[in-house]
Amino acid sequence: MTEAPPRVLTIAGSDSGGGAGIQADLRTFFACGVHGCVALTAVTVQNSLGVTGVAEIPAETVAAQILSVAEDIGLQAAKTGMLASAAIIEAITPALDRVGIGRGGRTPFVVDPVSASMHGDQLLADSALDALRGLLFPRATLVTPNLDEVRLITGIAVEDRADQRVAAKALHALGPEWVLVKGGHMWDDPECLDLLYDGSEFIELPGPRYDTRHTHGSGDTLASSISSALAKGATVPEAVRFGKDFIVRSVAAAYPLGAGDGPVSPLWRLDR
Ligand SMILES: Nc1ncnc2c1ncn2[C@@H]1O[C@H](COP(=O)(O)OP(=O)(O)OP(=O)(O)O)[C@@H](O)[C@H]1O
Numbered sequence: 001m002t003e004a005p006p007r008v009l010t011i012a013g014s015d016s017g018g019g020a021g022i023q024a025d026l027r028t029f030f031a032c033g034v035h036g037c038v039a040l041t042a043v044t045v046q047n048s049l050g051v052t053g054v055a056e057i058p059a060e061t062v063a064a065q066i067l068s069v070a071e072d073i074g075l076q077a078a079k080t081g082m083l084a085s086a087a088i089i090e091a092i093t094p095a096l097d098r099v100g101i102g103r104g105g106r107t108p109f110v111v112d113p114v115s116a117s118m119h120g121d122q123l124l125a126d127s128a129l130d131a132l133r134g135l136l137f138p139r140a141t142l143v144t145p146n147l148d149e150v151r152l153i154t155g156i157a158v159e160d161r162a163d164q165r166v167a168a169k170a171l172h173a174l175g176p177e178w179v180l181v182k183g184g185h186m187w188d189d190p191e192c193l194d195l196l197y198d199g200s201e202f203i204e205l206p207g208p209r210y211d212t213r214h215t216h217g218s219g220d221t222l223a224s225s226i227s228s229a230l231a232k233g234a235t236v237p238e239a240v241r242f243g244k245d246f247i248v249r250s251v252a253a254a255y256p257l258g259a260g261d262g263p264v265s266p267l268w269r270l271d272r
């Protein structure tokens with residue numbers, strides 16, 4: 001019998017098109033050699049053109065999924081994606097504390113503050129922003145906002161690398177141990193610079209910018225690959241460097257799907 005691989009939990013929504021959400025997370029976990037567990041928050045009716053419906057899972061069922069897998073299977077890291085509502089954030093917070101996920105506990109916790117799809121469809125209620133800031137940010141080992149999320153959370157409109165540093169400081173003041181301000185939406189930046197900050201040191205992670213519209217699921221894939229590396233014992237800077245390399249390869253292997261935006265491919269290592 002072989003030993004179980006590290007286990008990583010995603011607390012996130014389903015994308016019926018299979019490109020983002022838990023589907024991207026599970027493909028990434030598989031590719032990174034960890035076992036993926038899921039606390040499903042919502043079912044989205046979604047394809048390559050956008051989201052046309054959302055059905056939320058009852059908040060107590062989301063919390064119960066976390067307790068069920070943490071207490072039996074055991075977790076070495078956890079991440080969030082689409083959390084949908086304040087009720088879900090408020091319900092999962094005591095569950096996270098009970099099983100030691102996040103700061104003060106043993107298990108690294110990556111908070112990807114997903115607020116909208118790449119088409120601008122809302123995935124987090126406006127009324128949930130206070131709960132995200134007040135309950136989840138202080139518990140996070142790492143937060144990974146894109147620039148739209150930075151603006152929603154801090155009010156700062158990032159246009160260049162100087163703004164990115166100002167935003168990283170404002171986000172760090174909300175309590176997470178580390179902040180990764182993603183540069184995918186800094187459209188004039190040819191390097192897609194992601195900026196990592198722990199309150200004292202800035203670490204710049206440049207990469208190529210591929211000329212493609214097929215980046216659906218890029219944020220989820222990045223956060224899941226970082227979480228996988230943390231589960232294997234990497235430090236946060238090591239895990240983020242691993243994740244950046246992983247997402248660059250996944251964007252390079254992205255494929256068209258449907259009439260809109262195709263998904264990145266976390267399974268770039270496999271022959272097709
Ligand atoms: N065209 C691209 N070429 C290479 N890397 C990219 C490209 N677009 C995004 N990335 C990288 O992908 C990761 C996710 O970045 P982004 O800022 O787009 O997040 P996101 O908006 O949360 O993603 P999504 O909502 O599409 O899942 C970052 O590491 C970013 O640098």
Ligand SMILES: Cc1ncc(CO)c(N)n1
Nearest residue numbers: 013014015020021082117
């Ligand atoms: C369910 C879901 N989660 C996350 C995203 C963001 O990529 C999406 N489009 N759909």
